[in-house]
Amino acid sequence: MTHLAPHPWRYAALYFPMGLMIGYPSVALGYLSSRAGLPVSAAAAMVGSAFFAHAFKFLWAPLADYSLSRKAWYRIAIAVMCVVIVALTVTPMHESTIPLLSMIVLGGNLAGTFVAFATEGLMAHNAGPGGRGRASGWFQSGNQFGQTAGGGLGLWFTKHLPELWMAGVALAVILVACSLALSGLEEPPVTHRGASVGDRARDAWRELAAVLRSRAGRIGLLLCILPIGTGSAQFLFGSLGPEWHASSDAVSFALGIGGGIAIVAGCMTGGLLASRMPTARAYATACAISACAALLLVASPRNTLGYTASTLTYTFALGLCSTTLTGMVLDVIGTRAAATKINVFFAMNTMFGLAMLRADGVAHDRWGTNGMLWFEFLLSAACLALFVVLVRRIRGTPAAETSPTA
DSSP, X not given: OOOOOOOTHHHHHHHHHHHHHHHIIIIIIHHHHHHTTOOHHHHHHHHHHHHHHHHTGGGTHHHHHHSSOHHHHHHHHHHHHHHHHHXXXXXXXXXXXXXXXXXXXXXXXXXXXXXXXXXXXXXXXXXXXXXXXXXXXXXXXXXXXXXXXXXXXXXXXXXHSSSHHHHHHHHHHHHHHHGGGGTTOOOOOOOSTTOOHHHHHHHHHHHHHHHHHBHHHHHHHHHHHSSOSOOGGGGGHHHHGXXXXXXXXXXXXXXXXXXXXXXXXXXXXXXXHHHHSOHHHHXXXXXXXXXXXXHHHHHSOSSHHHHHHHHHHHHHHHHHHHHHHXXXXXXXXXXXXXXXXXXXXHHHHHHHHHHHHHHHHHHHHHHHHHHHHHHHHHHHHHHHHHHHHHHTTOOOBSXXXXXXXX
């Protein structure tokens, strides 16, 4: 009997919590830190803690590939994240609490990595070769909707509910509801049952080495390493709202439900883009569009309409980048040790995205908002030019390639 692939909306629901654990610090905590009179670099430090957890997650990804079931890891991670989100809402925002808040954000995102491992493994097994592009669009829609609408919703709860703890509980209920999407998904087969921890780790790294020896894998890794398509400035938009004289409700909309709609549209458009050209070229094209979107922010008037229109455009471009990146990585990793392999690529992208976030924060403190945005555009343009020069010189085995990538 032929196994029918489940509808990919499940991947959006399952990946939403990970996006929320990045979105709440960037949108809600970023806005609240600005209102508390703290510098943009303080918001960058809290958001940077979220990125740090994802920068090295490939090191513990084999745990998800070779130990408990994907669904068990997912439920454990959600329980931890519920505790964390309540702690974030009740901790006061002062200069002295920034280190504590950063550590709480780090803990929540460490749990979030296991949400990612579980969802990625289930997607790689259930989507099938013909459904990877569609699955990538839904998968990243959930992630990015969590970072935008989830973060904006968290800010709205924080500002409008009678008690801060109520905002945390409301978000925790949403996290638990996401786990219901596990039903209908088939667990990947257990490999190396009874093998030692060392044997399992060696198998994961052998699988990874095969991918990195391929030309497709090396091109994909280069694109993940370059600080392009990260949308790093977006994580500071909550702090920049007052500069555009935008109210908390306007920020909540632009980075919340409005941003969520924009990024889902970008994710779905990115899926179409990836299906019409080689996946690495599609990702590079999306990154170029994202760089140009930064210039729209420079030109936008400093009012609520200018803030809303420019941030929504930037957010749409970020959706393009995230989906085309996922499609590129799924093309080269296969299904064995999926969490380990996919997270090497994602971790490299996150690590350099963290560097870009820090650089954006410093650039803003030194040159202001326009200087930061010009810095992001010029660096992206230089990196894309470097990619064009290097891509034809990359060599490797064809074994892991499943489709043309450049």
